[in-house]
Amino acid sequence: MYGLFAVFWKELAxxxxxxxxxxxxxxxxxxxxxxxxxxxxxxxxxxxxxPTEFLFLRLFTSYSRSLPSFVSFLSLFxxxxxxxxxxxxxxxEHSRGTISLVLSQPLxxxxxxxxxxxxxxxxxxxxxxxxxxxVLGLELHMLGILPEGAELSxxxxxxxxSVIYAGFYLSLGILFSVLFxxxxxxxxxxIAVWFFFTFFLYMFANVIADxxxxxxxxxxxxxxxxxTQVQNMIMRISPMTLYGETVNVVLNPSxxxxxxxxxxxxxxxxxxxxxxxxxxMIVWPQIVTLIALMLICFAISYVVFMKQEIRSV
Amino acid sequence: MKWVVETTDLSKFYDGIKAVERLNLRIKEGEIYGLxxxxxxxxxxxxxxxxxxxxxxxGKALVYGYNSTTEPLKVxxxxxxxxxxxxxxxxxxxxxxxxxxxxxxxxxxxxxxxxIDELLKVVGLHEVADWEVGKFSRGMRQRLGIAAxxxxxxxxxxxxxxxxxxxxxxxxxxxxLIRKMSREQNITVLLSSxxxxxxxxxxxxxxxxSEGHLVAEGSVDQLGRETAGESRxxxxxxxxxxxxxxLDSIRRIEGVREVSSSADxxxxxxxxxxxxxxxxxxxDSGTLPLQIRSRDYTLEEIYIRYFQxx
Numbered sequence: 001m002y003g004l005f006a007v008f009w010k011e012l013a014x015x016x017x018x019x020x021x022x023x024x025x026x027x028x029x030x031x032x033x034x035x036x037x038x039x040x041x042x043x044x045x046x047x048x049x050x051p052t053e054f055l056f057l058r059l060f061t062s063y064s065r066s067l068p069s070f071v072s073f074l075s076l077f078x079x080x081x082x083x084x085x086x087x088x089x090x091x092x093e094h095s096r097g098t099i100s101l102v103l104s105q106p107l108x109x110x111x112x113x114x115x116x117x118x119x120x121x122x123x124x125x126x127x128x129x130x131x132x133x134x135v136l137g138l139e140l141h142m143l144g145i146l147p148e149g150a151e152l153s154x155x156x157x158x159x160x161x162s163v164i165y166a167g168f169y170l171s172l173g174i175l176f177s178v179l180f181x182x183x184x185x186x187x188x189x190x191i192a193v194w195f196f197f198t199f200f201l202y203m204f205a206n207v208i209a210d211x212x213x214x215x216x217x218x219x220x221x222x223x224x225x226x227x228t229q230v231q232n233m234i235m236r237i238s239p240m241t242l243y244g245e246t247v248n249v250v251l252n253p254s255x256x257x258x259x260x261x262x263x264x265x266x267x268x269x270x271x272x273x274x275x276x277x278x279x280x281m282i283v284w285p286q287i288v289t290l291i292a293l294m295l296i297c298f299a300i301s302y303v304v305f306m307k308q309e310i311r312s313v
Numbered sequence: 314m315k316w317v318v319e320t321t322d323l324s325k326f327y328d329g330i331k332a333v334e335r336l337n338l339r340i341k342e343g344e345i346y347g348l349x350x351x352x353x354x355x356x357x358x359x360x361x362x363x364x365x366x367x368x369x370x371x372g373k374a375l376v377y378g379y380n381s382t383t384e385p386l387k388v389x390x391x392x393x394x395x396x397x398x399x400x401x402x403x404x405x406x407x408x409x410x411x412x413x414x415x416x417x418x419x420x421x422x423x424x425x426x427x428x429i430d431e432l433l434k435v436v437g438l439h440e441v442a443d444w445e446v447g448k449f450s451r452g453m454r455q456r457l458g459i460a461a462x463x464x465x466x467x468x469x470x471x472x473x474x475x476x477x478x479x480x481x482x483x484x485x486x487x488x489x490l491i492r493k494m495s496r497e498q499n500i501t502v503l504l505s506s507x508x509x510x511x512x513x514x515x516x517x518x519x520x521x522x523s524e525g526h527l528v529a530e531g532s533v534d535q536l537g538r539e540t541a542g543e544s545r546x547x548x549x550x551x552x553x554x555x556x557x558x559x560l561d562s563i564r565r566i567e568g569v570r571e572v573s574s575s576a577d578x579x580x581x582x583x584x585x586x587x588x589x590x591x592x593x594x595x596x597d598s599g600t601l602p603l604q605i606r607s608r609d610y611t612l613e614e615i616y617i618r619y620f621q622x623x
Binding site: 002003005006007009014017096097098100101102103104105106107310311 | 465
């Protein structure tokens with residue numbers, strides 16, 4: 001175990017001391033402060049239009065003027081965070097020639113990759129915690145509101161899911177760092193996957209949905225429903241969709257369903273906010289899938305790394 | 314006799330290509346053993362198998378009685394390894410590097426700090442202990458590597474090409490360091506090299522590997538005698554005018570084993586010192602010997618002989 005701790009603390013120190021950490025930290029903090037500032041200004045401008053319930057959570061999800069919400073910014077940038085701390089985890093050890101130095105010490109081989117993964121997760125978690133605290137402080141100052149207990153527990157889930165979402169890309173980066181010996185290759189491949197999930201999958205989903213159930217002029221409800229279902233199913237391959245849906249439900253206690261709903265289904269509903277456990281019930285599949293994706297990705301890199309030849313030349 | 318290293322028919326194939334084949338290596342406690350051979354002879358592969366970093370295709374390796382494949386952690390606890398072209402974390406200082414290695418060995422900072430100071434003095438890096446390793450020269454890195462190997466207080470040390478890429482003065486310093494650590498702390502050393510000249514001074518025994526086989530083993534003197542054993546003397550003869558008939562008549566002398574010529578120099582291998590007989594034959598053939606020289610087998614010949622044979 002001491003080997004794992006030694007690697008973990010060294011990598012953590014490396015991460016915090018690195019320029020990439022500083023750069024991303026500043027970037028994400030700026031986004032957090034900026035979006036929170038703008039949405040609180042919007043609330044202050046028309047206080048009578050804003051419901052007072054769960055006001056604090058609203059700061060993360062509401063978008064004002066032309067600027068997207070903090071959550072949608074995060075769903076775009078959290079992957080980069082993961083990739084940046086993962087893409088050179090193993091292959092940089094190879095190219096520096098330090099891998100044989102480390103692995104000739106009496107520690108299990110997996111201590112190295114586990115330590116790197118955990119320190120990456122810890123770094124990401126620390127970045128997210130600091131943003132949440134900064135936003136909290138800003139709101140306290142501008143609006144004079146404090147989050148309630150129910151909001152805090154929802155924020156905790158939001159925080160955990162964000163770490164896991166970034167953790168998926170972290171383990172993806174580590175996987176490519178195990179597979180490719182050049183750091184540039186692994187960085188570009190990771191970015192390509194992120195790009196695919198973020199931008200291209202939506203187009204693919206559309207094309208396939210159009211093919212499966214084309215929307216013509218005389219369209220029925222069933223066709224539209226099927227079209228949307230197909231599209232959603234394909235979109236849910238992407239961790240971004242999974243994360244987006246989860247966070248949307250967790251941060252909006254009034255959201256009860258995902259996807260298309262017929263008016264008849266909602267007629268009898270009383271519009272009260274859900275409890276956290278009820279909200280979690282809605283997105284449970286998404287949460288489990290996201291965790292599974294992260295773990296599977298890490299498991300593959302673990303297995304490949306354990307079987308890899310260690311030759312410095 | 315307790316062996317530090319004992320391998321039985323150790324073999325390794327990479328995709329069917331032979332790297333090491335049926336290698337039987339035995340190293341005694343306290344000795345400095347040189348594993349010599351050209352690049353690609355299988356030295357590094359052998360070392361990696363001893364440490365359990367690569368699995369042998371067949372055969373087994375024991376280090377201090379521990380099986381390298383099934384108990385690599387026990388092997389690594391008593392063994393220090395300095396890889397060829399060792400890399401360091403460029404932004405750590407020398408002291409931090411050694412501390413990290415100590416932590417990886419489960420040695421708490423409190424216990425390691427005095428040993429690290431001592432080691433930095435031993436390898437002559439105490440004045441640059443707080444420099445980042447990125448600023449170190451090649452020779453300094455190699456000395457840091459030796460310190461890194463010694464942090465865990467090993468009983469057995471493996472050094473892969475410890476002097477390659479280092480100037481002669483630096484290499485001498487490093488070899489001196491190795492000899493000192495072996496003698497003073499009774500550490501068994503296995504060092505691999507393709508530079509027989511450099512390392513023969515400090516090796517108690519050497520093993521020569523070629524194409525994955527151990528082709529010769531023993532002290533350098535012993536190997537020299539074995540090489541010379543086939544013919545006891547070599548004579549180099551320079552003649553004024555070299556004719557083909559002369560070669561034949563020299564070959565006819567009793568006791569001459571082999572005659573070869575390049576330009577006007579004849580190289581003659583014979584059973585005993587035949588200088589008198591040979592000069593007579595040369596004079597009889599109508600030309601004059603300008604120079605006759607008796608020559609010993611050099612290290613290079615030992616080396617060439619075994620490498621070409623493999």
